[in-house]
Amino acid sequence: MWDRIEPLMPADPVRGRRWADHRRTIEAIAWKYRTCSPWRDLPAELGSFKTAHKRLLRWAVDGTWENIFAAVLAAADADDDIGWTASVDSTVCRAHQHAAGARKG
Template sequence: MIEAIAFKYRTGTPWMGLPEHFGSWKGAHNRLRKWAADGTWEKVFTALLAQADTEGDLDWIVAVDSTIVRAHQHAAGARQKGLRPVSRTTMPSAGPAAG
């Protein structure tokens, strides 16, 4: 089941495109959803991370970037002061009517 889930995400194939040797794609999909909902994936990841750290297989590198980028409030979509412009009404075209 884990191989089927890993294959799906490694290759980007749709669930229905899983090779038959992995079994039912519905079973793999349902198992993934169940394990995500009940916290199984978090427990597995935490255990693997702790094991790798204990064995010295991890190099902890922390990078902090203090760059600040600010956008003008209008560029960020902030509402402007004052009345909002009324949208223009749609006028019928002067051209021939579609038939």
């Protein structure tokens, strides 16, 4: 799968430091959503949680995620690898009661 999305990843910025490894960052983002854990609980081997969170937001704004989804979907459709079965995940990540907007005091 990485071979399909690697060419779609944004290049390093012209100025400033090079970005952290895209593959490790995608693994960090996937881990966060797979476990429904807070960003701060990201394992050290997946890098900084700040890096992963910033990259997630940046790629959402600049359209990187849409490009990746469209390319992977087109490749799977061309290979006749899509059954078009809809699946709904019933996993719920609940906020703590104090974070639910209850009245204070």
